[in-house]
Amino acid sequence: MTEVTNPIQACNDIFLKPNAVFKALAEKDNWSWIPFFIVIITATVPSYLYFGVVDFDWYQNTSLATQMPDASPAEIENIKAMSSQSLVQTMTLIAGSIFMLIIVAIMSLYYTLVTRSDEKSIHSYLDWFGAQWWMLLPIVISSIISCVLILLTDAGAQVSEAILAPLSLGYIFGVEPSSQWFRVMIGLRLETIWSIYLGAVCLSQWTNFTMRKSVIVATIPTVLLLVVSLAFTL
Numbered sequence: 001m002t003e004v005t006n007p008i009q010a011c012n013d014i015f016l017k018p019n020a021v022f023k024a025l026a027e028k029d030n031w032s033w034i035p036f037f038i039v040i041i042t043a044t045v046p047s048y049l050y051f052g053v054v055d056f057d058w059y060q061n062t063s064l065a066t067q068m069p070d071a072s073p074a075e076i077e078n079i080k081a082m083s084s085q086s087l088v089q090t091m092t093l094i095a096g097s098i099f100m101l102i103i104v105a106i107m108s109l110y111y112t113l114v115t116r117s118d119e120k121s122i123h124s125y126l127d128w129f130g131a132q133w134w135m136l137l138p139i140v141i142s143s144i145i146s147c148v149l150i151l152l153t154d155a156g157a158q159v160s161e162a163i164l165a166p167l168s169l170g171y172i173f174g175v176e177p178s179s180q181w182f183r184v185m186i187g188l189r190l191e192t193i194w195s196i197y198l199g200a201v202c203l204s205q206w207t208n209f210t211m212r213k214s215v216i217v218a219t220i221p222t223v224l225l226l227v228v229s230l231a232f233t234l
Helices: 007-013 018-025 033-053 056-067 073-081 085-114 125-135 139-151 182-187 190-206 211-233
Strands: none
Touching (some): 007 033, 033 085, 033 125, 033 139
């Protein structure tokens, strides 16, 4: 197994040699700041670019028609007046960062609890918190594709927000935002499968879990989220 000696190398090797990366992370401190900033930036920039390109009036009308179909014209105009394009752009950066932190905090707690009884596991909540950012690095690939697609889009275009998740089934199959299945299909992403795999690799390195058990444990949160999404959809 190739030895990983620094966090920059680890950010590259996580895609090809994840076992070596998580083995090194088990022994190193303060390496997770780099993927933390990479994930936060790449996860929020596409939304910022999207709201700078999309026909904002069209976006508002489409979103409100889907989310508030019974709203009166006056109510719709009041809601639209409360948010400008620049404000939404800024809020996506703030809200996106907070959302990522909340998700990682919850996932870290999950990993801490499910490994608590394992004899090999000596890692604390903060260790798992740091590991989550490495598991999320596949989001970089999706975000880069999204940014390229948005930058190639003409200003004022009426383009679906599915472009923010180009590796999702929602984007691949062209599911419209008006569809009741839109949120479910957008949530089914190829990078999520990759992140689940990285979570399983980390578990197999840091615990006595077999790879089969690690895959099951790493998959459970995504399955539960999918079940909840389906429950609200049906």
